[in-house]
Amino acid sequence: MTIQELKKKILHLVKINLRHLPKEIIPELEIPPQQAMGDFCLSCFNLSPWLKERPEKIAETLAQKLQNKEKDLIEKVNNIGPYLNFFLKKKVFFKVVIGEILEKKENFGKREQEKERILIEYSGPNTNKPQHLGHLRNNFLGMAIGNLLESDGHEVVRVNLVNDRGIHIAKSMLSYLKWGEGKTPDGEGKKGDFFVGDFYVLFEQKSKENPELLNEVQELLKKWEKGDEETLALWRRMTDWAIKGLQETYQKIGAKFDKWYYESDFYKAGKRLVGKALKKGWCYRRKDGTVEIDLTQFNLDKKVLLRKDGTSVYLTQDLALAFLKQKEFKP
Numbered sequence: 607m608t609i610q611e612l613k614k615k616i617l618h619l620v621k622i623n624l625r626h627l628p629k630e631i632i633p634e635l636e637i638p639p640q641q642a643m644g645d646f647c648l649s650c651f652n653l654s655p656w657l658k659e660r661p662e663k664i665a666e667t668l669a670q671k672l673q674n675k676e677k678d679l680i681e682k683v684n685n686i687g688p689y690l691n692f693f694l695k696k697k698v699f700f701k702v703v704i705g706e707i708l709e710k711k712e713n714f715g716k717r718e719q720e721k722e723r724i725l726i727e728y729s730g731p732n733t734n735k736p737q738h739l740g741h742l743r744n745n746f747l748g749m750a751i752g753n754l755l756e757s758d759g760h761e762v763v764r765v766n767l768v769n770d771r772g773i774h775i776a777k778s779m780l781s782y783l784k785w786g787e788g789k790t791p792d793g794e795g796k797k798g799d800f801f802v803g804d805f806y807v808l809f810e811q812k813s814k815e816n817p818e819l820l821n822e823v824q825e826l827l828k829k830w831e832k833g834d835e836e837t838l839a840l841w842r843r844m845t846d847w848a849i850k851g852l853q854e855t856y857q858k859i860g861a862k863f864d865k866w867y868y869e870s871d872f873y874k875a876g877k878r879l880v881g882k883a884l885k886k887g888w889c890y891r892r893k894d895g896t897v898e899i900d901l902t903q904f905n906l907d908k909k910v911l912l913r914k915d916g917t918s919v920y921l922t923q924d925l926a927l928a929f930l931k932q933k934e935f936k937p
Contacts, residue, residue, distance in 0.1 A: 608706050612699075613646065615679070616692055620648060623671045627656055635692075644684075644691035645699060651688055661688030716759050723761045725935050726752050729861065733770045733848035734778040735803035737855055745861050763935055766863040767927065768852075769920070770845050771870045776827040778802050779840055780819065781809035783826075791847050799851030802844050827917055867930070869923045876926035877918055880911045 607615075613635050620633055627633075633653065635646040650661035650668075657664055665685035672683045672690075681693040707714045728748025731737055737745075748764070756762045769775075782805045791801040813819040829837045856862070880897055883889045889899035895914035901907065910919055 648690040736799040777809040778806040781805035797851040798847035873923040876922035
């Protein structure tokens with residue numbers, strides 16, 4: 607006997623003691639919220655309209671009728687308000703559960719349901735620093751959710767969005783240009799993401815002493831977006847260092863991804879979408895040139911889509927990524 611067969615046997619017992627219940631109405635057994643409420647419970651709310659009685663009365667009547675039925679299977683039956691609680695013979699219950707575990711092995715607990723393709727995006731590293739404890743938490747959450755969904759029979763697509771461009775990346779680059787002295791991770795005996803991260807920290811320290819560096823880093827970002835080859839060459843080099851370090855981390859913790867997305871590949875598509883939204887009046891340009899969208903009608907804030915200098919923000923490329931995921935993975 608399986609757990610499902612056990613439940614069917616109990617439900618059959620309920621049905622034959624509810625003579626006026628239409629055949630097409632099938633009661634459902636649930637797992638009680640507390641162990642003290644039994645192994646299975648039956649809510650009588652859905653039965654009330656058909657039996658023309660209060661759910662509490664239905665539960666009470668059933669508890670009385672079933673009290674001494676199937677004594678080899680059921681230890682006792684009681685009612686608490688509108689709920690009918692079944693306490694099974696432990697020996698029988700354990701035998702059924704353990705038997706099903708041994709039979710189904712790793713498939714035990716999987717539900718019979720329509721399988722779906724489910725996309726999970728997690729990790730989301732920046733290529734200007736190593737991952738910290740918060741990133742690791744997100745990694746393990748993503749891995750756990752993916753494993754649970756997969757064990758439930760779903761097709762899980764794990765994707766990682768790498769934030770490999772933007773002002774934070776430019777800070778590491780400018781710092782390396784000024785104080786890197788041609789050093790490399792291998793030469794310094796450092797993991798690549800830690801090596802790049804050191805220059806990001808150095809920039810933050812130096813910019814407090816010399817605020818003019820903040821203007822310089824904005825100019826470097828503009829050069830990157832305009833495709834300046836020298837700037838792009840440095841960016842590729844430092845990105846490779848960081849990615850190599852990140853991959854070492856993923857290998858250590860067992861994180862695997864079906865698809866890697868890089869912001870640099872689609873941020874321009876995001877800017878084009880913002881341009882279309884401007885023409886349609888879905889967003890607006892402020893006096894200082896910043897492009898913004900008002901989402902207050904959805905109980906959200908006003909959000910910047912493009913900075914006043916025309917450079918993009920996280921949300922810009924997120925717009926493009928949403929379309930890209932839909933195109934690549936929606937069945």
